[in-house]
Amino acid sequence: MKGGWHGQTCLSVQEGEEKYFQVKERMDNTRADDYIIEVSGVTKSFGNIEALRGIDLRIKKGEFLTIFGPNGAGKTTLINILSNLMKPSSGTVSIGGINLNDGGDAVRRDIGVISHNTYLYNNLTPYENIRFYGKIYGVDNLEERVHNVIEQVGLKGRMYDQVGTFSRGMQQRLSLARALIHNPSVIFLDEPYTGLDQHAAHLLKVLLNRFHTDENRTTVMTTHNIERGLEMCDQVAIQVRGKILYKETLSKIDRDNFEEIYFAVCKANNQ
């Protein structure tokens, strides 16, 4: 089992964690045309307020899906449900064939989330921060891996300074290292470009490109920025008011016309 996963450091399989073993094995064995993420009939509501009104999505292994939508469309709620931070009010989500309601803990180990929150402790150094997250994800060869990812985001020289003293851009780069320490095979990005500086945005692009083209990881990104969103994806979807109203393979549509489609879909639903 060891070492066969993306050809990189493999996560440890702890004793008695059959569930995780199962997830990982299924993810590894997923054929390219199998669906790795299956969302069916997901709603999220409280009282009369509905954030999601029936989402159905199927994403194949290695696909890069970008979900566009105006503010308040429920994109963040969808990402939160996919990453198991929230439970749907109804409907099911399964990742790698495991329903998040039963096997959430195990599935989370294979998910990486990048959002505008850095999730970093200001009083700790990059080394301590990344090492802490590595520990709670149960990463093997922790020391080596920590040094490795911090080097990847270009912060090796500042490894032992307090994160609180860093610039916003450096913290964001470090947060990429945090999201990748456990080498996830599924990556969720929630408005990742919001507030990124040039350097961090470039780094994010390079990393995402590598995951997508070289390492065949599955990626779901939400954004309202059309230009950024179209850069790397191969699937596009438009979410308005808690529903996915449009989903298409990028190669089948005209990139230059997409903006028109987007506004047409948003407008049609706002009336």
Place this chain on the structure above:
Amino acid sequence: MRFLKDIWAIVQKDIVSELRTREIFSSMFIFALLVIIIFIFAIDLSEVRGIDVAPGILWVAFIFSGTIGLNRSFLFEKENNCLEGLLLSPMDRSAIYFGKMLGNLIFMIVMEAFTLPIFIIFFNVSISGRILPLILIIFLSTLGFVLLGTLLSSMSASVKTRDIMLPVLLYPLIVPVIIAAVKSTGVLLEGKSLEGVMHWLKLIIVFDIIFLAVSFMTFDYIVEE
């Protein structure tokens, strides 16, 4: 096993952070000291027997400065939304609770260990021969305070008025522990044995068990929508 490792990772992280800044300890300790000194000025010890008021003052100092520590400790999880980062990880949600709770317990016990000798000197009380029972009472009461305090501070930390919200929520509920702790500390300081106050000790233990169970069962609902 995994569960214990996760708890320990959180405790370790909090300790490393605290050793670097000493933010929590210094504010807790100085505050406890100030409470004791203010009380000494407020109550004229030449007119009142020190031993009559000392246990109450000791616990007011512990509880007040403990509240400061609790508030601080969850604040760290809120900056940069770190709590969400923990929730994204594969660890069990209740490991977060137990990790934070243990960290708070350690900080409070360290504060108490520094405050107690000063208290003994200021009030001129003697604890010789009663050290172990006193430690037992302080530990169990502090545990009860921290068990409930960690649960409530996990809520108050995401409220706009967090500084005032935690005491408002915590103090009415912590009354049983305060009464029990003050009564039994008083008995020990007067040189009597614990036998006369076994019912208080039992009450503290029941409090600890109930809120351990309630926290374990409800923490998930606080952090997960």
Place this chain on the structure above:
Amino acid sequence: MNLSETGKEGVSRFLGWLTFVMVLVALIFIFLYAPTEKEEGVVQRIMYFHIPSAWLAFFAFFVVFITSILFLLNKDRKWDIIAHSSAEIGVIFCSLTLITGPIWGKSIWGAWWVWDARLTLTLILWLIYVAYLMLRTHTNEGSQRARYAAVLGIVGFFGVILNHFSVLWWRTFHPKPKMLDMKGIGSGLDPSMIVTLMVSLTAFTLLYFLLMGQRILLEKMRDEVEEIKKRL
């Protein structure tokens, strides 16, 4: 308006009239039927308000506990509304208890307040549920508010139980002043006094359900207004 709503309206109107009549009957019983207590005098009549409001406060907070559990189990906004309404009404009855008690106490005990176990417990009860309402107002609207409140509704209930024992022992293990003796309130009452108390209890209980119905309706309307606002 569909049939079930008309039905509900009818029930609430009937409840309103029933409560109105019951409160009138209770007032007649309290001031005209029940005899004046020979030792305590006319001030004893306040007990017919004091005891039912204390009882209802406890009942209302118990409703908060049960509906909080139900809310966490199925996350239905309905339970959150009931818990919130019951907590508000409970705090009102608890305040009534805390106001009527000292009026009686001043003339019988000679002091507005004594740290008797029952009084202390009522005060702590009041503090716990005022904190509950504060937490609600200070938390962001929506699921977070409901979840936090539900957790506190459960924690608060256990807090009340533990507080009960602690204040009981706190006072009982002390020499008890004679004036704190609460005997004479429940025991040795004239049968007509007990009847009056029962009538008053019924009137108060009906009042609780009437207020609950109205409060729940109000909250539902608020939800609807919010939803309409969102849609605009």
